[in-house]
Amino acid sequence: MIPQPTSSVSGAYRAGREIVLDVRNLRIHYETPRGDVIAVNGISFQVYKGEIVGLVGESGCGKTTAAMGILQLVPSPGRILSGEILINGRNMLGLTEAELRERRWRELSLIPQGAMNSLNPVMRVRDQIGDAILTHEGAIPKDKLKARILELFSLVGLPPRVYDLYPHELSGGMKQRVCIAMAIVLNPPVIIADEPTSALDVVVQRVVAQTLLDVKERLGVSMIMIGHDMGLQAQMVDRVIVMYAGNIVEVTPVMPAFHNPLHPYTQLLIASIPSIKERKPLKITTGLTHDLRNPPPGCSFQLRCPHVMDICKRVPPAMIEREPDHWVACYLYGKEEQQG
Amino acid sequence: MTTATPLLEVRNATKIYGGGFLQRGNRVVALQNFSMVIPEKPAIITTIAGESGSGKTTLANAILGFISLTSGQILYKGQDITTLKGQAATAYRREVQAVFQDPYEVYNPFYRVKHIYDMVIAHLNLGYSKAQARELIEQSLRVVGLRGEEVLEKYPHQLSGGQRQRVMVARAYMMNPRLIIADEPVSAVDASLRAMILDVMLKLRDDLGVSFLYITHDLSTAYQIGDDIYVLYQGSIAERGRTVDVIERPKHPYVQMLISSVPVPDPMVKWGTVLEGVADESLRATVESGCRFYPRCPNRMDRCLKAMPPLYPVGDHGQQAACYLYEKP
Structure with missing residues (x-):
């Protein structure tokens, strides 16, 4: 259940919730000959137990880099410069490769974007899933392994016959479900889902989305769902993190994200979503994002913001909790507080 | 009412891939008996x-x-496009333009953006001076909200996705087209830029009388800008009519399922549930004769297997659905 934004109790959403993933000051740069591209500019956020957090923003805003950073799978020339990634209080950054391999799938797993390309085409489904179990848990008897895989199948709605099939024999929706099964095989507390349904047709997407929601409900797992389909976000997530040009500009429960967005960028993002329920004039925006190698001082959205003020061009705004659990980094909501 | 020759008419178009002498088993019917009319006036999407x-x-x-089609005809201003020759063929290629999905793949990365326009001008054979040519380019760019100095001297990778796509729309516009075939023109760009490109389409339609064939899987954007709609399922029309009618009051079981599956960008609106099992893709076997949607249809009847249902009228403004549920006794 999502608490209503009007709740007067301070911190109504986070009250009594356990923090599973705590990202602190994560900074990721891509090194290029003409200077570092600041892809993720020292972001911090938390994920609570059993919730789905949406990570949204336009392409190039750093959402995928941030998620890959949490998995420590940032492709070269990307580099994590600083930060902490705490899962149940234990830092994942700074581990050796061996320690990381031991903990990665067990504590943090990934549902990749293109399920089509992330399964090994010459391995049967049973061997791919079995592999993950055997690597992390050592040898277990064959019949037990099979029983476990079939149990996973029933959890994600796959028929048992998939056990012996190769990936090319599966439809797109089934492949995506195999990926979901792989992600939950070791029962990790956190799953990162990178646009998990974007390559699927809309009816199949609906069914796979339901599978994800069921899995979350039954296992109590937390998820970070990256995506640019705001419809999908509205229907699936509990909270939304909005990123712009490497910075988090707003963090809010899903209701206010759509009905009372505070940051001018979020407002723009919400206003430009085409809906199938309501015909409305298109919201046009102008202006381009700054060069990520050379960000201007102050707020990252200043070049496109309709409300830009003098201070926005000098000092970056800090995050403030404008309403219970609703955080925003913008001078429209109190200059004094921000500078203090 | 309108007896005027339509701008574009597709008559019973069928396209079958494979199925030749050597590959009898691999017959894929990509398009079956498809008919469509785009009027000469007014311009519509x-x-x-x-x-x-x-x-x-x-x-x-x-x-x-x-x-080329396996059978059927495509008529442009009343003439079969496969029989067009000489000037008529050139005119067709000029008046019917295309904008494709990925605004990056259509560029040659080694040439500056200007090169695209120079090529178009050379092709048009207008005998323009450099200054006249530049004026034409600038004018086309203005239509899509760009300025020459912003884009012309740049390489494709230096443009944003939205700019790249608008440059392609401007190129299409420069040919002074009557019809632009836009194949998923906005599915590769961000939400904020998507609106800008859709708005350019509306402007071209309303101010300059350019019609569009907007090809998409995204019903939300179709609902925002479209006039007529044809919803296809495995090569056949499932339903057609005015966009507003079809989206707001879908009649074909497939279109109903499709529309209720679209996630609404509002957490207050509950997402429609897809009936369990109905959407099972493993049932997606090709039905030899009869309705292609049979294996997934919640309303399936025995007769649906016998023959493909024709289009029955189901509403106002020519709304039609290919489903036996709407057969009048």
């Missing part, structure tokens, strides 16, 4: 909607002359 494999891109390719 006609949406072809469908999932992957529904035949929408096959249709675009056929209209653009990239592939």
Whole structure:
């Protein structure tokens, strides 16, 4: 259940919730000959137990880099410069490769974007899933392994016959479900889902989305769902993190994200979503994002913001909790507080 | 009412891939008995909607002359496009333009953006001076909200996705077209830029009388800008009519399922549930004769297997659905 934004109790959403993933000051740069591209500019956020957090923003805003950073799978020339990634209080950054391999799938797993390309085409489904179990848990008897895989199948709605099939024999929706099964095989507390349904047709997407929601409900797992389909976000997530040009500009429960967005960028993002329920004039925006190698001082959205003020061009705004659990980094909501 | 020759008419178009002497087993019917009319006036945006494999891109390719139909005809101003010769063929290629999905792949990365326009000018054979040519380019760019100095001297990778796509729309516009085939023009760009490109389409339609064939899987954008819509399912029309009628009051079981599956960008609106089992893709076997949607249909009847249902009238403004549920006794 999502608490209503009007709740007067301070911190109504986070009250009594356990923090599973705590990202602190994560900074990721891509090194290029003409200077570092600041892809993720020292972001911090938390994920609570059993919730789905949406990570949204336009392409190039750093959402995928941030998620890959949490998995420590940032492709070269990307580099994590600083930060902490705490899962149940234990830092994942700074581990050796061996320690990381031991903990990665067990504590943090990934549902990749293109399920089509992330399964090994010459391995049967049973061997791919079995592999993950055997690597992390050592040898277990064959019949037990099979029983476990079939149990996973029933959890994600796959028929048992998939056990012996190769990936090319599966439809797109089934492949995506195999990926979901792989992600939950070791029962990790956190799953990162990178646009998990974007390559699927809309009816199949609906069914796979339901599978994800069921899995979350039954296992109590937390998820970070990256995506640019705001419809999908509205229907699936509990909270939304909005990123712009490497910075988090707003963090809010899903209701206010759509009905009372505070940051001018979020407002723009919400206003430009085409809906199938309501015909409305298109919201046009102008202006381009700054060069990520050379960000201007102050707020990252200043070049496109309709409300830009003098201070926005000098000092970056800090995050403030404008309403219970609703955080925003913008001078429209109190200059004094921000500078203090 | 309108007896005038339509701008574009597709008559019973069918495209079958494979199925020749050597590959009898691999017959794929990409488009089946498809008919469509785009009027000469007024300019409208006609949406072809469908999932992957529904035949929408096959249709675009056929209209653009990239592939030939197995049977059926495509008429432009009353003339079969396969019989066009000489000036008429040139005119067709100028008046019917295309904008494709990925605004990056259509560029040659080694040439500056200006090169695209220079090529167009050379092709048009206008005998323009440099200054006249530049003026024409600037004017086309203005239509899509760009300025020459912003883009012309740049390389494709230096443009944003939205700029790249608008440069392509401007190129299409420069030919002074009557019809632009836009194949998923906004599915590769961000939400904020998507609105800008859709707005350019509306402007071209209203101010300059350019019609569009808008090919997409995204019903939300079709609903925002489209006039007529044809929803395809595995190569056949499931439902057609005015976009507003079809989206707000879908009649075909497939279109109903499709529309209730679209996630609404509002957490207050509950997401429609898809009936369990109905959407099971493993049932997606090709039905030899009869309705292609039979294996997934919640309303299936025995007779649906016997023959493909024709289009029955189901509403105002020519709304039709290919489903026996709407057969009048």
